[in-house]
Amino acid sequence: MKDNIKMPVHQRYIIDDYKKIASSYEKRWPEFVKETSSYVLDAWQSGNNKEDDVSVIDIGCGTGYMLQEIHNEYPKYKLTGIDISADMLDMARQNVPHAFIVEDDVSGNCGEWINIKYEMVLSINILHHIEDYIDHIKMLSSLCNSGGSIFLCDFAIDNYKMRLAEIYWRIFHKSHRRAFSTNNLRRVIDNIDEVKIISFDNLYLTKFWNLQIYHLKKL
Ligand SMILES: C[S@@+](CC[C@H](N)C(=O)[O-])C[C@H]1O[C@@H](n2cnc3c(N)ncnc32)[C@H](O)[C@@H]1O
Numbered sequence: 001m002k003d004n005i006k007m008p009v010h011q012r013y014i015i016d017d018y019k020k021i022a023s024s025y026e027k028r029w030p031e032f033v034k035e036t037s038s039y040v041l042d043a044w045q046s047g048n049n050k051e052d053d054v055s056v057i058d059i060g061c062g063t064g065y066m067l068q069e070i071h072n073e074y075p076k077y078k079l080t081g082i083d084i085s086a087d088m089l090d091m092a093r094q095n096v097p098h099a100f101i102v103e104d105d106v107s108g109n110c111g112e113w114i115n116i117k118y119e120m121v122l123s124i125n126i127l128h129h130i131e132d133y134i135d136h137i138k139m140l141s142s143l144c145n146s147g148g149s150i151f152l153c154d155f156a157i158d159n160y161k162m163r164l165a166e167i168y169w170r171i172f173h174k175s176h177r178r179a180f181s182t183n184n185l186r187r188v189i190d191n192i193d194e195v196k197i198i199s200f201d202n203l204y205l206t207k208f209w210n211l212q213i214y215h216l217k218k219l
C-alpha cells in the first residue's frame with residue numbers, strides 16, 4: 001500500500017499476517033486451491049461457452065492461483081486481481097504475469113473506483129476479513145454485469161471443530177473478523193436483492209476444513 005501510516009489498524013493486521021505466509025500459501029493449503037478452482041470452473045462451464053471477450057475480477061486474489069486456473073482454461077479472458085497484501089501480490093505477478101494486478105484495500109466503497117463491469121467476479125476466502133460483509137457482497141454485485149456470475153466462498157462454521165477454530169481465530173488472529181455458518185451466510189445472501197443463488201456447495205477439504213461456496217447471478 002502506498003500510505004501505510006494512515007491505514008486502519010485492521011488492514012495492517014491483514015498485511016502483517018499475509019507477509020508471514022505469502023511464500024508458502026499455496027503449499028500449505030493445496031486442497032483450497034484445487035477444490036475452489038474446480039467448483040468455479042465447473043459452474044462457469046455449465047452456464048457459459050464464451051471463449052473470449054470475458055472480463056474477470058478476483059477480489060482478494062492473493063497469490064493469483066484462481067486467475068491462473070482460469071487463464072489455463074480460457075487464455076483469452078481479461079483478468080484483474082486486487083489485494084491489499086503486496087507480498088501475496090508478488091506471488092500473483094509471478095503466477096499470472098498477463099493479469100492486471102492492483103494493490104488496494106477493497107473494504108469501504110471499493111466499487112466506486114472501478115468503472116467497468118465484469119462477467120465474472122470472484123471473492124474466495126476473503127469474507128472473514130471484512131467488517132461489513134453485506135457491503136462486500138453488494139460491492140461484488142456492483143462490479144458485475146447484469147446476468148453475470150459472482151463466486152463467493154468462505155469458511156463454513158457448521159461443526160464443532162470449525163466452531164472452535166472460529167473462537168481461536170477471533171482471539172488470536174487479529175486479521176480475522178468473523179466467519180458464518182452455512183445457514184447464516186445463506187440468509188445474508190437471500191436478503192440482498194441484487195443477487196440470486198444459482199448453485200451452492202459445501203466443500204469438505206479435510207476432516208477439519210469446511211468451506212461454503214456460492215455461484216450467484218447478478219440480477
Ligand atoms: C485467505 S486469502 C485468500 C486468497 C485467494 N482468494 C485464495 O483463495 O487463495 C485472503 C486474501 O484476502 C486479502 N484481503 C483481506 N482483506 C482485504 C482487503 N480489505 N482488501 C484487499 N484484500 C484483502 C488478503 O490479503 C489475502 O490475500
